[in-house]
Amino acid sequence: MDFKGKSVVYIGGFGGIGQKCIEELLKREIGFLFIFELATNDEYVKKLKESFSNCKIEHISVDMSKVATIENAYKCVMEKIKHIDMVVNGSGILNERLIDLSVAVNLTGVIHSNFIALSYMSKANGGHGGLIVNIASVAGLEPMAFTAVYSATKSGVISFTKSMANPSYFQNTGVSFIAICPGGTITKLLADLQSKSTFPEFFEEVKKSMGKQALQSADAFAEEFIKILEIAYNGTVWTVEGGTVKNVD
Numbered sequence: 001m002d003f004k005g006k007s008v009v010y011i012g013g014f015g016g017i018g019q020k021c022i023e024e025l026l027k028r029e030i031g032f033l034f035i036f037e038l039a040t041n042d043e044y045v046k047k048l049k050e051s052f053s054n055c056k057i058e059h060i061s062v063d064m065s066k067v068a069t070i071e072n073a074y075k076c077v078m079e080k081i082k083h084i085d086m087v088v089n090g091s092g093i094l095n096e097r098l099i100d101l102s103v104a105v106n107l108t109g110v111i112h113s114n115f116i117a118l119s120y121m122s123k124a125n126g127g128h129g130g131l132i133v134n135i136a137s138v139a140g141l142e143p144m145a146f147t148a149v150y151s152a153t154k155s156g157v158i159s160f161t162k163s164m165a166n167p168s169y170f171q172n173t174g175v176s177f178i179a180i181c182p183g184g185t186i187t188k189l190l191a192d193l194q195s196k197s198t199f200p201e202f203f204e205e206v207k208k209s210m211g212k213q214a215l216q217s218a219d220a221f222a223e224e225f226i227k228i229l230e231i232a233y234n235g236t237v238w239t240v241e242g243g244t245v246k247n248v249d
Helices: 016-027 040-049 068-081 097-122 145-162 167-173 200-210 217-229
Strands: 007-011 032-036 058-061 087-090 128-136 175-182 236-242 244-247
Touching: 007 016, 016 040, 016 058, 016 217, 032 068, 032 128, 040 058, 058 068, 068 097, 087 097, 097 128, 097 145, 097 175, 145 200, 145 217, 145 236, 167 175, 175 217, 217 236, 217 244
Parallel strands: 007 032, 007 087, 032 058, 087 128, 128 175, 175 236
Antiparallel strands: 236 244
């Protein structure tokens, strides 16, 4: 994929992985970047604008658990540019105490975002086609006992992505769908993991039974993220673990 001049929507761009991925995209001279994120981070956005002045960058506040805010965000984007080339659905939470919110943000919100983005990107609707990237997790491929709810949502994202990549859909819309599954990555998502796990009282026992998990940096993931975008094709599922990429579809 040639990134130069492309219009990108990145959802969850203020997270540990998100920041590193959008910085890699900006280095490749994308033309427009819209960051969908509930929280504000004016200082970071200002820094990006100063460092990458050739790209028009904007933050739009979006609550991924509320479809109306997702719809409004995409409408705002389309009022400012003619088309969207790529969407990255990278938002997510990990807290097994918050079941409904986890499903809403990690799965339902991602599904809504896909359909809304597709309505604008589809060649059948006058769009230019493009690429939708859904960030899932290796926990969606091999469920992790201490994050049962999180694993279920990410498994859903992978299944949904592969369904949306049906060749008939692609032939009519010109939009490709891929899923990228990070392995353990050093971000705030993993902070205080025991208290957020499915059964905190059994956390150490379950963790021990799973063996030692190698962690990667957000920088390492972002580097491989870009490489995947350069070679990925419709319907593929990729893992990035320990800085190593695998096509697992």
